[in-house]
Amino acid sequence: NIGKTVRLTRILRDGRAVVFAFDHGFEHGPGDFTSETIDPRGVLKKIVDAGVDAVMLTAGLAHVTRDSWLGRTSLIVKITGKTNLRPEDQKLLQSIIGTVEEAVSLGADAVAATVYWGSQYEDAMLSQWVSIKEEAERYGYPCLQLAYPRGPSIKNMYDVEVVKYGVRAAIEVGADLIKTYYTGSRETFREVVKAASGVPVLMSGGAPRKNFIDFLKDVEDVMKAGAQGVVVGRNVFMHENPALAIKAVMKIVHEGLTAEEAYKT
Ligand code: FBP
Numbered sequence: 001n002i003g004k005t006v007r008l009t010r011i012l013r014d015g016r017a018v019v020f021a022f023d024h025g026f027e028h029g030p031g032d033f034t035s036e037t038i039d040p041r042g043v044l045k046k047i048v049d050a051g052v053d054a055v056m057l058t059a060g061l062a063h064v065t066r067d068s069w070l071g072r073t074s075l076i077v078k079i080t081g082k083t084n085l086r087p088e089d090q091k092l093l094q095s096i097i098g099t100v101e102e103a104v105s106l107g108a109d110a111v112a113a114t115v116y117w118g119s120q121y122e123d124a125m126l127s128q129w130v131s132i133k134e135e136a137e138r139y140g141y142p143c144l145q146l147a148y149p150r151g152p153s154i155k156n157m158y159d160v161e162v163v164k165y166g167v168r169a170a171i172e173v174g175a176d177l178i179k180t181y182y183t184g185s186r187e188t189f190r191e192v193v194k195a196a197s198g199v200p201v202l203m204s205g206g207a208p209r210k211n212f213i214d215f216l217k218d219v220e221d222v223m224k225a226g227a228q229g230v231v232v233g234r235n236v237f238m239h240e241n242p243a244l245a246i247k248a249v250m251k252i253v254h255e256g257l258t259a260e261e262a263y264k265t
Contacts, residue, residue: 003140007109008176011074011142012200012228017053018250019076019202020044021233026058026081026097032234043237044068050243051250054109056144056231059098062106070107076144077103079132080113080125092119092150096128100135110177111136112144117166118151126173133174145175146204157181160188164195171199179204179231182218189225205232212239212248216259219252229253 011017022040024032037043040061045068048055054074057065062075069075079098082091094114103111113132115125129145136143147170149162156162160183170178179202183189193201203222209215215235222230232249239245251262 001137001140004137004142004176007074007140008142010109011054011076011177013053014254015228016223016253017200017202017229018246018253019054019056019229019231020047020052020236020246021056021205021231022061022237023056023058023078023081024233024237025061026083029084032238037237041065041068043242046243047236047246048073050246052246053229053250056112059102059106062108074110075103075106075108076110076112077106077108078112078114079103080128092116093121094125094128096132100132100139100141103141104139108141110142110144112146112179114146114148115166115170115173116148116150117169118149118154118162120151122151129173142176143174144177144179144202145170145173146179147175148181148204158183160191163192167192167195167201171195171197175199177202177228182206182222186221186225189222189227193226200228201226203227203230205230205235208234208238212245213259213263216248216252216263219249220259220262223252223256 044065048069054076055069056076059077080094081097082094100111147166149157149166158181163181163183177200182203236242236245248262251257
């Protein structure tokens with residue numbers, strides 16, 4: 001599938017990528033933002049100006065923020081989602097919130113969908129995934145899977161065996177790129193990368209760390225463990241200087257700097 005290779009190369013230009021996730025307004029709600037960041041256009045422009053490899057947005061957000069990213073970075077359209085407003089017992093289900101065709105019409109380079117591996121709704125999310133995949137293959141679009149182990153039988157979603165299972169399951173259903181949780185050490189994440197069997201693995205940013213340097217150390221660890229990059233949201237847009245924050249992440253991912261070096265420069 002040449003189209004898929006072409007588009008993947010646009011995201012992973014040197015084989016690695018820093019993706020800015022900004023779907024939090026949908027997933028978490030306005031509580032993640034300040035009165036300045038509630039309008040996504042300003043912060044998105046700063047991140048794109050800083051040279052980020054791709055942005056991951058819902059189709060609606062991609063449309064309203066088009067002047068901030070269009071023609072200047074790659075776009076990944078997230079086509080599943082859930083709001084925090086739904087009842088607790090429905091929060092382990094992601095719904096279809098967009099289509100591959102919409103992503104194509106936006107000029108995107110990939111689509112993204114979440115599967116909560118281990119959820120009581122795993123079956124529904126897998127049916128969605130297979131349909132998304134089928135359409136994406138037709139258009140030559142890579143599918144990024146947010147392979148998140150979450151469910152009643154999962155005690156620790158950051159446990160290496162659990163994360164490895166999610167990653168292995170993701171490749172078994174044809175993920176072209178995988179976004180997953182950091183397992184807390186270089187050694188364990190090396191196992192996760194191995195389980196991905198050559199499919200690029202990107203670390204999911206997670207909740208904002210008290211000290212930004214600690215987040216950068218995680219980025220350094222996953223890169224040393226063989227990951228292809230990161231998908232980061234809150235640790236960057238909640239930073240007092242998002243442009244500086246994303247640049248530091250990019251220095252580790254693309255230039256191989258240590259966390260300490262990237263923090264200082
Ligand atoms: P973060 O770097 O902020 O964690 O963003 C990554 C992401 O997966 C987003 O794409 C998504 O909105 C959010 O985290 C999911 O958050 P939660 O873990 O609360 O479901």
